Amino acid sequence: MQATSPKKVLLLTxxxxxxxxxxxxxxxxxxxxxxxxNDCEFFVLTREFDLGEKKPYAxxxxxxxxxxxxxxxxxxASQKQLRLDKLAKLLASVAFDTxxxxxxxxxxxxxxxxxIFKGRAYKDKKxxxxxxxxxxxxxxxxxxxxxxxxxxxxxxxxxQRKIIFQATDQQELLDIQRIFGLDTAVITLNNFPGSGAQxxxxxxxxxxxxxxxVSRVSPEKNILGLIAFLAQVRLxxxxxxxxxxxxxxxxxxxxxQCKDTIQFVPSNIRVSFKGELNHESLLETLIQYHFFILPTxxxxxxxxxxxxxxxGRPVIIxxxxxxxxxxxxxxxWDIPLDKPEAFVEIIQQCCQMGQAEYNxxxxxxxxxxxxxxxxxxxxxxYIDLFSKEV
Numbered sequence: 428m429q430a431t432s433p434k435k436v437l438l439l440t441x442x443x444x445x446x447x448x449x450x451x452x453x454x455x456x457x458x459x460x461x462x463x464x465n466d467c468e469f470f471v472l473t474r475e476f477d478l479g480e481k482k483p484y485a486x487x488x489x490x491x492x493x494x495x496x497x498x499x500x501x502x503x504a505s506q507k508q509l510r511l512d513k514l515a516k517l518l519a520s521v522a523f524d525t526x527x528x529x530x531x532x533x534x535x536x537x538x539x540x541x542x543i544f545k546g547r548a549y550k551d552k553k554x555x556x557x558x559x560x561x562x563x564x565x566x567x568x569x570x571x572x573x574x575x576x577x578x579x580x581x582x583x584x585x586x587q588r589k590i591i592f593q594a595t596d597q598q599e600l601l602d603i604q605r606i607f608g609l610d611t612a613v614i615t616l617n618n619f620p621g622s623g624a625q626x627x628x629x630x631x632x633x634x635x636x637x638x639x640x641v642s643r644v645s646p647e648k649n650i651l652g653l654i655a656f657l658a659q660v661r662l663x664x665x666x667x668x669x670x671x672x673x674x675x676x677x678x679x680x681x682x683x684q685c686k687d688t689i690q691f692v693p694s695n696i697r698v699s700f701k702g703e704l705n706h707e708s709l710l711e712t713l714i715q716y717h718f719f720i721l722p723t724x725x726x727x728x729x730x731x732x733x734x735x736x737x738x739g740r741p742v743i744i745x746x747x748x749x750x751x752x753x754x755x756x757x758x759x760w761d762i763p764l765d766k767p768e769a770f771v772e773i774i775q776q777c778c779q780m781g782q783a784e785y786n787x788x789x790x791x792x793x794x795x796x797x798x799x800x801x802x803x804x805x806x807x808x809y810i811d812l813f814s815k816e817v
Contacts, residue, residue: 433466433467433468433498434467434468434524434525434810434813434814435467435468435470435521435522435523435524435525436463436467436468436469436470436523436524436525436526436527436813437470437472437518437521437523437525437526437527438456438459438460438469438470438471438472438526438527438529439472439473439526439527439528439529439536439537439540440452440453440456440471440472440473440529440530440536441473441474441478441529441530441533441535441536442473442474442477442478443456443457443471443473443501444457445477445484445487446473446476446477446478446484447477447703447704447705447706448477448478448479448480448643448675448703449477449478450641450642450643450674450730450731451559451618451726451728451729451730451731452529452530452559453706454621454706454730455529455557455559455618455619455728455730456471456529458618458619458620458621459618459619459809460499461619462619462805462806462809463806463809463810463813464496464497464498464499465498466806466810467498467810467813468498468499468500469498469499469500470492470500470502470521470523471499471500471501471502472502472504472517472518472536473501473502473503473504473536474503474504474509475487475489475490475503475504475505478675479675479677483503483505484503487503488503489503489504489505490502490503490504490505490508502517504517509535509539511539511542511543514535514539514540514543515543518540518543518544523552524552524553524813524814525552525553525554525555525812525813526540526544526552526553526554526555527555527557527813528540528541528554528555528556528557529557529559530558530559530561531556531558531559531561531562531574531577532561532573532574532577537556538577538580541554541584541586541589541590542584542586544589545584545586545589553591553813554589554590554591555590555591555592555593555812555813556590556591556592556593557592557593557595558592558593558594558599558602558603558727559727560595560599560725560726560727560728561574562599562602562603562605562606563598563599563602563724563725563727563747564602564725565647565723565724565725565747566647566724566725568724569645569646569647569724578606581607582607587607587611590612591612591613591614591812592607592611592612592613592614593613593614593615593616593812594613594614594615594616594727595615595616595617595618595727595728595749596615596617596727596749597615598749599615599727600613600615614812616805616808616809616812617728617749617805618727618728618730619805619809620730620733620734620737620796620799621730621733621734621737624710624734624737624738624739624793626739626790626793627714627738627739628739628786628789629714629715629716629717629789630782631717631780631781631782631785631786632781632782633779633780633781634662634664634665634666634667634778634779635666635667635778636666636667636668636669636717636718636774636777636778636780637668637669637671637715637716637717637718638668638669638670638671638716638717638718638719638720638743638774639670639671639673639712639713639715639716639718639719639720639735639740640653640670640671640672640673640674640719640720640721641672641673641674641704641709641712641713641719641721641731641735642672642673642674642721642723642731643674643675644672644674644675644676644677644681644682644685644700645677645679645681646681646724647723647724647725648674648721648723648724649721649722649723649724649745649764650672650685651681651684651685651688652722652764652767653670653720653721653722654685654688654689654692654698655688655767656722656767656770656771656774657670657692657696657698657774658688658691658692658693659767659768659771660693660696660771660774660775660778661693661775662693662695662696662775662778666695666778666779667695667696667697668695668696668697668774668778669696669697669699670696670697670698670699670720671698671699671700671701671716672698672699672700672701673701673702673703673704673712674700674702674703674704675702675703676700676702685700686700709731709734710734710738713734713735713738713740714738714739714740716740717740717741717777717785718740718741718742718743718759718777719731719732719735719736719740719741719742719743719744719759720742720743720744720774721742721743721744721745722744722745722762722764722770723744723745723747723748724745724747724764725747725748726747726748726749727749728748728749729744729748729749729750732744732748732750733750733796733799735792736758736759736792736793736795736796737793737796737797738793739789739790739792739793740789740792741758741759741788741789741791741792742758742759742760742792743759743760743762743770743773743774743777744759744760744761744762745761745762745763745764746761746762746763746764747764748761756791756795757787757788757791758788758791758792758795759788759792760773
């Protein structure tokens with residue numbers, strides 16, 4: 428019996444490996460390709476540089492399809508190749524079955540391609556769009572006018588009728604339906620997590636707390652809110668808190684406001700911006716801290732959150748992610764953003780925590796992530812998504 432040839436998936440994303448500054452979206456795409464590369468043939472179209480950069484990645488070839496491993500081909504596009512006319516020719520050169528879009532508002536990797544795919548030549552092609560949490564109310568509140576313009580464009584053009592939206596949880600499904608209507612084609616399918624890690628412990632003394640936040644320093648990640656919470660923490664005696672933020676520091680007014688707010692934090696709480704952290708160094712960095720913290724305005728998965736739990740580090744996060752009921756599971760806390768006093772209380776509680784109580788949370792977080800790896804069967808669902816006819 429002749430084997431069925433793998434489905435060809437054209438994956439469009441602003442940033443991909445070896446980039447890391449865009450965070451979760453890169454991990455989502457890379458994990459997907461790695462998990463399905465033996466079952467689907469991937470053509471990844473992306474930029475030749477990382478988020479916030481203008482220089483191409485070192486040791487890559489631009490403006491040419493490069494096969495990096497069997498069934499994985501990558502095209503690192505220079506800016507000149509992203510003009511509408513050149514992009515149309517480039518997309519026409521790829522014999523794909525399904526196109527997988529990984530942004531809601533990208534001009535070059537969502538809007539232009541959707542305009543191209545309205546043509547008759549693509550009438551039999553499936554178009555899947557992953558909004559990546561960009562339709563959540565918290566995310567929509569940042570640069571709202573620009574985002575409202577794109578939404579109006581989608582509705583006016585009728586393009587959304589050709590799209591299958593991919594929601595990663597029930598809340599994102601509701602967000603999509605709230606904006607585009609109840610009759611919108613939506614499939615709920617979670618992101619691929621990273622691989623599991625071996626459990627490694629850390630010393631936790633009462634009165635000593637080391638917090639880590641791995642995130643872009645941007646309004647939607649609510650880093651300013653995190654610093655404001657720390658400013659309200661009141662410690663006594665010789666207690667100490669260290670809170671390190673790993674992420675790009677673009678020259679924005681928001682970053683400067685975050686830095687200025689540190690002066691209001693008590694002297695026994697040290698807040699530091701450590702700069703960028705590539706994915707290869709993430710695990711070794713996470714295990715040097717007690718808790719991961721991120722009061723984000725919205726995540727559709729939160730790869731850094733999951734990887735913290737995979738490393739055995741409990742998490743203190745907002746209620747705007749798919750990770751719910753964490754206190755019940757004894758792996759951390761998901762706290763409503765309208766209850767800042769709860770964040771403050773939990774931080775103080777974690778500072779006072781001793782080794783035995785911490786070990787219980789730490790091991791539970793690691794086991795929870797390990798259980799998630801073994802319980803979800805995403806592979807067959809993604810293959811089904813990419814294989815079904817339009």
